[in-house]
Amino acid sequence: MTHKLSSEVAFLDCIDRHFPNSHAHLIIGRGDDCAVLACPERICLSSDLFLEDIHFREQYFSPEDIGYKALAVSLSDIAASGATPLGFSLDLMIPEGRNPAYWDDFFGGMASLAQKYNVPLAGGDLSKSPILGTSVTIWGAPTRTAGGTPVFLSRTGCSEGDIIFLVGTLGLARTGLYALESIGRNAVDEYPAATGAHLRPVPQLEAGQLLSAYSGITLMDLSDGLARDLPRLLGEKTTASADKPSAKGASINITTDMLHAEQLSYALEKNLDPVLEAFKGGEDYALLGTCPASIFAELSVKLPQIQKLGIVTNNGKIIMNGQPVTEHGFDHFA
Amino acid sequence: MTHKLSSEVAFLDCIDRHFPNSHAHLIIGRGDDCAVLACPERICLSSDLFLEDIHFREQYFSPEDIGYKALAVSLSDIAASGATPLGFSLDLMIPEGRNPAYWDDFFGGMASLAQKYNVPLAGGDLSKSPILGTSVTIWGAPTRTAGGTPVFLSRTGCSEGDIIFLVGTLGLARTGLYALESIGRNAVDEYPAATGAHLRPVPQLEAGQLLSAYSGITLMDLSDGLARDLPRLLGEKTTASADKPSAKGASINITTDMLHAEQLSYALEKNLDPVLEAFKGGEDYALLGTCPASIFAELSVKLPQIQKLGIVTNNGKIIMNGQPVTEHGFDHFA
Incomplete structure (x- = not known):
């Protein structure tokens, strides 16, 4: 940790x-370089x-929300590897004009999650910095199988016929984002679950760890x-068309009973269309994962909270509720 | 690595x-989460x-300089731990308006250093992002002593009577910065060594690794x-005064023959005053380190490039060339 604040002592104390x-x-x-x-032998x-x-x-x-979510999205990557978080580092970009109470709240929001998962x-x-921002780097230990083998899950390697599953909500955070963008913070009262999904996403760590005990995930x-x-x-080849006929595809079903009442x-x-909105998400x-049927x-x-979305096919297309889907989802950069 | 660019494929290809x-x-x-x-059992x-x-x-x-220095300052932290870099991750904040050639140069500058030290x-x-910036996280393996014990060096733990030493230049980068700020890029011609020290600092990895073989550093x-x-x-107690009489201090000597002709x-x-400028740096x-005399x-x-700066004292003061020093050094935040 290099020190570059004249008020760094106050920050470090906080x-x-x-x-x-x-x-x-x-x-x-x-406190050291x-x-x-x-x-362990391997970390993610x-x-x-x-x-x-x-x-x-x-x-x-709120400042608590920002601190919370900055860490939550990183914990979610650890969840996706089926791992247990070991520690994290925080690069913090500090604009002028926030008072000590602001930072106390910010760090409090982040610490609530760090404490929950015992991650230092x-x-x-x-x-x-001219803008407020964080870069969080997080690392984790593998979950061990019954045989003691350390395992990390990866996104690659699904097979035709595998079931595509979901643990968590689909598109609820998108509803929350849109409500917050149009109504502002008051959307929290009207859409508590949806805004909560956007402001305070819950990393699915326990589910990821449980899944890593199984083969073929x-x-x-x-x-x-x-x-x-x-x-x-x-696999990226699903974006290709007829000239790559061997690419994997998916046939999924999303029905309104899978969606939250607020969506x-x-x-x-x-x-x-609530289903298309959920698909864009x-x-x-x-x-999001696959497993052998x-x-x-x-x-x-x-x-029990796992939901079947569909199956992996071998035709390079994504079919939702029987129809090919071409819509693009949410894109921070576009 | 999460993907948040519509042109991400071009970036990832680059x-x-x-x-x-x-x-x-x-x-x-x-490419995975x-x-x-x-x-190894321990990393820094x-x-x-x-x-x-x-x-x-x-x-x-230049874009090459930015890419180079973003990694160089992180490698310098690994050098300070006496370690060998194992890998790094890059969070890149991308403003609009840079073309592909810019990023090719940026990554080229960074890759030159990554290749030199074989760090993936x-x-x-x-x-x-509204601003260009990076957050680099880097990690390294310990150097092993002759007995095979993995060692990382730390900044804490010097003793009274230890020699304070330096490996590298003192204040040369400050001259480079000031020349660049006042003259612009043309300063590179007039002050090649000083501007080079600011634009392309050389991480002292080999020196750090060599030092970690010794005890008491x-x-x-x-x-x-x-x-x-x-x-x-x-130790932070050196900022205290008479009520903490046991704090460590230093008596150092900086003479003009230790400074570069450009300084x-x-x-x-x-x-x-070139000596005071070098002290501010x-x-x-x-x-910067200490060792038993x-x-x-x-x-x-x-x-051979190691320079003795002075010795650790026990009076809580920093004395340079026989006089107490109170000046503050360079501060990004002030």
Whole structure:
């Protein structure tokens, strides 16, 4: 952690109040050039940006929400690997004009999640910046199978006939985002579940760890919406057409009974197709995966919230409710 | 690596051209929710921001320089731990208006350094952003002593009587920065060494690894200037006064013969004290450390570029050339 704030002592004190600097995983914690970490033979690691007006808006994100979600989206990547988070580092971009109470709330929101999953803040960087933003890097330990083999799940490797499943909500966060964008923070009262899904997504860590005990699973987290992420799960070749006939495809079914009442009422009010909206989605932070058809019944017992979306096909197309789908999902960059 | 660019395929292709996605350390490389890394029992890890108009200016940084330095400052943290870099992740903030050639140069500058130290790009994030910037997280393996014990160096733990040493230049990058700020990119012709020290700092990895073979060494990288970093090496209590009489201090000597000719000529031209400028410094990315006096002679043989700056005292003060020093060094935030 390099120090680049004249008020860095105040910042570091605030961080120290919220995040313990000792943990079995931390040999050397915050305050040196590098943290030193006790590691298993393999770790998984992911980094994510969380930037003002790109990934969140201060008009309707409280400082606690921002701190919370900056870490939650990274924990979701650990969930998608079926892993257990070991630690994280935080690079914080600090604009002028926020008072100490703001940062206390920000770190409080982040620390609530760090505490829940017992994941220590190992280090990072603080810098003045024209925009508020974070870069969180997070790493995790593999879940061990009954035989003791360390396993990380990957998004690649599904097979024709595999069942496509979902753990978490589909498109609920999109409804929340749209409601917040049009109504502002007051949308929290009208659409509590949907805005909660956007402001405070719940990383599916326990589900990811449970899934990693099974063979033949592929898994990813649903961050950009089913429409954009499903082709990634199937492999990039699904974007190709007739000249690549061997590419994997999917046949899925999304029905209104799979959607939250708030999605249905919002779609009704705005004259939108709730199923297509759910398909487009975005920032669901649900888990999207595949498994051999033979184990889905057992998974459904162990993980009652798992939903079957469809099956992997071999025709390079995505078919939803019997029709080819061409719509694109949520895209932060477009 | 989550994907958030509509032109992400072009970006990822460019990244793939510059950075191999296979390496003994990478079990799963870029393209999944997490990278999976083969790790020794302990690793060190550091994250740093590198932001437009905070840490660099596009007026006089070429795209290659920006890509290079974003990684170099992180490698310098690994050097300060006496470690060997194993891998890094890159979160890239992408403003509008740069063409593909710009990014090819940017990644080329970064890849030149990654290739030199055989350090793979394991993953990261791409996002649209109002400013250009990076967050680089880097991790490294410990150097092993003759007995096979894995060692990371830390900045804490120096003792009274230890020798304070430096590996690298002192204040040369500050001269480069000031020349670039006042003259612009043309300063490269007039002050090639000084501007080079600011634009393309050389991480002292080999020196750090060599130092970690010795007992009783403390080490940090000199990123904020000797004036600000020396108290950190001595322990934060050096900022206290008479009520903490047991705090460590330092007595150092900086003479003009230790400084580069460009520092002297620039100081002469601007009517500055070259020694005080060198003390303030900033972004030297030299290694600053302490060692028992008994081993300094041997270190000087193994590491001919090592310079003695002074000794650790027990009076809580920093004395330079016989006088107490109160000046503050370079501060990105102030």
